[in-house]
Amino acid sequence: MSAPTTLTGFAAALALAFGGAWALGSFVGPDAPAAAHGDAHASEATGEDAASSDALPAGLATSREGHTLDLTDDVLDAGTRQLAFAVRNATGAPVTAFDVEHDKRLHLIVVRRDHTGFQHVHPVMDEEGTWRTEVDLAPGSWRVFADFTPTGGPALTLGTDLAVPGPTTTPPASAPTRTAKVDDGFEVSVTGDLRGGEHSTLRLQISRDGSPVTDLEPYLGAYGHLVALREGDLGYLHVHPDGTPGDGHTPAGPAVDFTAEVPTVGRYHLYLDFKHGGVVRTAHLVLDATPPSTTTTPSPAVPGGHGH
């Protein structure tokens, strides 16, 4: 598998990050390269041959590169609650300086582990470095992802667990879902396929009451934001579309294209945030990544084999 060779601008960097960060995003050991922080915003994740499809994606570690995601309460009652947390440095002190990425200093994803709840919110930090936001919680086991770049440090996505006590029902088994209904008559469908260890293009199309939506509004500098979570471990990807609003060739819908690369076969939950009429909505789609295309599948007898 080869790394992308053409990187022009933001979307391309993030498209790379979608793939490269997976491969580089293993738990960082003492011998790991400095760039191996495995975040979708890690635009410097170039040059490495993303050879190991078994590498760990972002979001699986609570601590990495001297930074720790620390929830004030890791048990919260169900309902609309204030979630508070800090990002702590290696001495335990709250970090208060963050770079702005995609209009925000920190992006927070809160997802129930069975994929029945998902929120992408932007907390506010006080002077002491405590971040707060409201979230809607149903009983169950949740995962909290903080996606940020401490000033002078690496882009990071840290994850930690949040418990919400109460009776839960068994969720239906997940199934591949290429079309998802969203509130207020919106519907999102996806074409294209994910292949483990390879780049592919996904096209997400947005309609409302059966008509294509052509007046999407920019949200955080793009017509769509896509978070992908691997089923089973909730390995995390945050990706952005090919093209940006106002670049002269990116339409405001109905299609939003993404370049995707997932590290392995398996099931991936895709959460698309898009904005229309001043409201941000989220669509939940599910795709199964297939093995790499046969022409490039390395033979076990020929490591890194070149099939073309």
Ligand SMILES: [Cu+2]
């Ligand atoms: Cu965000």
